[in-house]
Amino acid sequence: MTSERVKTTSERLKTTSERVKMTSERVKTTSERVKMTSERVNDLRKSQDDLRKTQDDLRKSQDDLRKSQDDLRKSQDDLEDAQNDLKKTQKWISFRVLMLKKKVNSWIESVSLYEERIKQFLLQ
Structure with missing residues (x-):
């Protein structure tokens, strides 16, 4: 009986060891997935920051455009x-x-009249 118990316990240990190995592999795989997901999340955060900056730049450009349009109207x-x-x-x-x-026309007429008078005066 003791031999059978040892055998059974040995088999259980093997099975448990295999389960531990499988679980360890699953943990590794899950850890890699978590790492990849974390990288994706960080990339998404960076993308969101870039998007915010781009939106801010767009707002500033729109403000500049409005100011330019106002200047043009003025x-x-x-x-x-x-x-x-x-x-x-x-x-x-x-x-x-x-x-x-x-x-000038009035002066010309006056001068012409004076010329006529002078001529008449001289002719007398």
């Missing part, structure tokens, strides 16, 4: 104001030229 408004001022100045200059022409 420049267009300034250009319109300058064009309106130019039109007013052109009208004023045209008016002044017309008035000067009238004065």
Whole structure:
């Protein structure tokens, strides 16, 4: 009986040893999977950080674009104001030229009249 017990115990030990080996292999495999999953998680975190940075850059670019558009609108408004001022100045200059022409014509007439009078005076 003792021999049978030893035999049975020996078989149980073998079976248990095999189970321990299998479990050890499973633990190794699971450990590798955990390691790979951890690396994937870290990669995902890095990707999320990169995405956040990209989104921040996009927001900044959009803000810059809005500012540029505002500057463009202001420049267009300034250009319109300058064009309106130019039109007013052109009208004023045209008016002044017309008035000067009238004065010059009036002076020419006066000079012509004086010339006529001088001629008549000299002819007398």
